[in-house]
Amino acid sequence: MKAYIFPGQGAQFTGMGLDLYENSDLAKELFEKANDILGFSITDVMFTGTAEELKETKVTQPAIFLHSVILAKVLGDTFQPEMVAGHSLGELSALVANGVLSFEDGLRLVSKRALAMQKACEQTPSTMAAVLGLEDAVVEETCAAIEEGVVVAANYNCPGQLVISGDVEAVKKACEVLTEKGARRALLLPVGGAFHSPLMEPAREELAAAIEATTFNEPTCAVYQNVAAMAITDAATIKSNLIAQLTAPVKWTQCIQAMVADGGTEFIEVGPGKVLQGLMRKIDRSVTASGASL
Structure with a gap:
């Protein structure tokens, strides 16, 4: 079975999406629509902005989402997923790809998610x-x-x-103890906050209201959600799992293992970078992993 996987935060790079914009009328139309929905020119930042500008939370998450979803749409009839999954933010890309969310609703939720997470970090x-x-x-x-x-x-x-998350001092203490227990490395990441931890509760509450107000359709294929790590095909369950995602761990290893167990043999990463392809090789070398291209 063909599985499509979608990257999360950290996959961004300067100039991302420009090739799509220049080579596809559909991509150009969707990027322009995104500028209107967001109320600022995200294409300017994606195509010509600096790495620092791309790191802004209100930009990073929508930029990765747009690169992934627009690439999937430009692939047209060759894009035929039999199962999908996305890493953290990438789950929203996956839900547009399998028909649960419209492009417009997906982008609005990603933008609200980014701003709510930023607020919780502060x-x-x-x-x-x-x-x-x-x-x-x-x-x-x-x-x-x-x-x-x-x-x-x-x-x-x-x-x-495994990435750990929480209060600064508690994370530092855990790193010390883990190093003593033989960790090869335990290093702080350059992120603004404790994603996928109880400290994201204010963001979860804010995003929950937006998710509840959004139409979720029945999926065209199963989505392996971060919190469940199993095939989900019910729109109501998908919605509740997406709400839980901000404060729950991303079970990416378990998601991929479940997809392989359920028949996934060809994994295609859709979006910027090759992070998920690298992780695939460490999770299960018996399946193929590649990147989507035009």
């Missing part, structure tokens, strides 16, 4: 850290044993790579 000094070379259970137990502050497992990216 409320509490918080961060994330990548932990390499330890079993998941060791990382989970260590986080649970930190007594002061919040620190939790946030992104199960691939075996031996």
